[in-house]
Amino acid sequence: xxxxxxxxxxxxxxxxxxxxxxPEFSPSDSVAMLKIAIENATGVRPExxxxxxxxxxxxxxxxxxxxSELNLKPNLKIMMMGSLEEAxxxxxxxxxxxxxxNDLDIEEEEVDVENQEIYLAKINKRVRDYKxxxxxxxRPGKKLLVLDIDYTLFDHRSVAETGYELMRPFLHEFLTSAxxxxxxxxxxxxGMKWIEEKMRLxxxxxHQDYKIMFYLxxxxxxxxxxxxxxxxxxxxxxxxxxxxxxxxxxxxxxxxDIRRNFIMNPRSGLxxxxxRQAHLNRDRxxxxxxxxxxxxxxxxxxxxxDTLNHKKWEKYKPEKKSQQxxxxxxxxxxxxxxxxx
Ligand code: MG
Numbered sequence: 001x002x003x004x005x006x007x008x009x010x011x012x013x014x015x016x017x018x019x020x021x022x023p024e025f026s027p028s029d030s031v032a033m034l035k036i037a038i039e040n041a042t043g044v045r046p047e048x049x050x051x052x053x054x055x056x057x058x059x060x061x062x063x064x065x066x067x068s069e070l071n072l073k074p075n076l077k078i079m080m081m082g083s084l085e086e087a088x089x090x091x092x093x094x095x096x097x098x099x100x101x102n103d104l105d106i107e108e109e110e111v112d113v114e115n116q117e118i119y120l121a122k123i124n125k126r127v128r129d130y131k132x133x134x135x136x137x138x139r140p141g142k143k144l145l146v147l148d149i150d151y152t153l154f155d156h157r158s159v160a161e162t163g164y165e166l167m168r169p170f171l172h173e174f175l176t177s178a179x180x181x182x183x184x185x186x187x188x189x190x191g192m193k194w195i196e197e198k199m200r201l202x203x204x205x206x207h208q209d210y211k212i213m214f215y216l217x218x219x220x221x222x223x224x225x226x227x228x229x230x231x232x233x234x235x236x237x238x239x240x241x242x243x244x245x246x247x248x249x250x251x252x253x254x255x256x257d258i259r260r261n262f263i264m265n266p267r268s269g270l271x272x273x274x275x276r277q278a279h280l281n282r283d284r285x286x287x288x289x290x291x292x293x294x295x296x297x298x299x300x301x302x303x304x305x306d307t308l309n310h311k312k313w314e315k316y317k318p319e320k321k322s323q324q325x326x327x328x329x330x331x332x333x334x335x336x337x338x339x340x341x
Contacts (some may be wrong), residue, residue: 027068040191127242
């Protein structure tokens with residue numbers, strides 16, 4: 001059984017002759033999360049990292065192991081191999097057409113029920129301990145929109161010189177429109193520095209027509225075990241709902257290109273088509289334009305988002321208020337019948 005009373009692990013990483021501090025980890029966190037922290041410290045992408053002394057039964061541990069399974073020593077200095085140049089060079093020469101995304105079409109019932117209490121405890125821990133830096137205050141009566149960054153708003157792997165080239169088309173129009181009805185939160189499975197940098201690069205943090213309420217990074221995520229798919233790191237909306245009781249599943253929607261990220265609240269998540277190969281798809285991708293309309297329609301016509309099925313967002317038809325207006329107009333237009341003699 002999992003032990004909820006886990007003591008934090010203090011680790012550091014040694015790479016290219018230098019030592020880097022990384023944030024404290026809980027033993028229930030996964031190797032995947034550790035690699036993200038190392039990326040934040042060193043800039044070496046997780047898929048490039050070889051963690052030489054992070055092992056399970058003598059072999060280099062794969063991403064799905066939790067740190068407790070590996071019995072890491074306290075204050076372990078992780079020896080890492082991995083190259084920045086190699087990654088950059090490869091991105092320049094190799095197109096990513098055949099990149100396979102391991103997205104799992106997870107349904108609600110596939111979250112292990114017996115673990116729900118453990119997950120709720122983890123969420124409560126994030127509610128209690130995760131520090132949010134407010135950029136803008138919540139506005140009364142607004143709904144909540146939570147957005148992923150990579151492949152949702154931004155193609156983070158394409159080779160491009162400017163933020164504009166990497167940005168998903170209609171991004172600012174989309175955020176401007178959404179801001180009328182929603183408070184907006186950005187949640188990315190990277191570190192806060194990267195999120196701030198990306199938002200600056202895209203011109204989101206300084207835009208005049210909308211404001212972001214706050215950013216959440218990978219430290220607000222939790223690790224969950226599923227019988228079918230093993231250990232994954234996810235974004236539970238309960239972390240936000242616990243801190244801001246005015247938001248709930250009734251008025252919250254989350255966009256992510258990876259469905260497993262909203263496994264803890266599948267009905268509140270909308271899986272957006274990933275935006276990849278920005279340089280090829282700039283003129284074709286209209287996803288954010290269409291989603292603006294959906295967000296507006298549900299904000300104006302749906303009192304309870306729990307009743308929506310976001311898998312069918314493209315087929316959503318708001319109940320027409322204009323129907324009434326239409327029939328009224330018809331009645332007015334019809335010529336009065338001649339009075340009977
Ligand atoms: Mg993404």
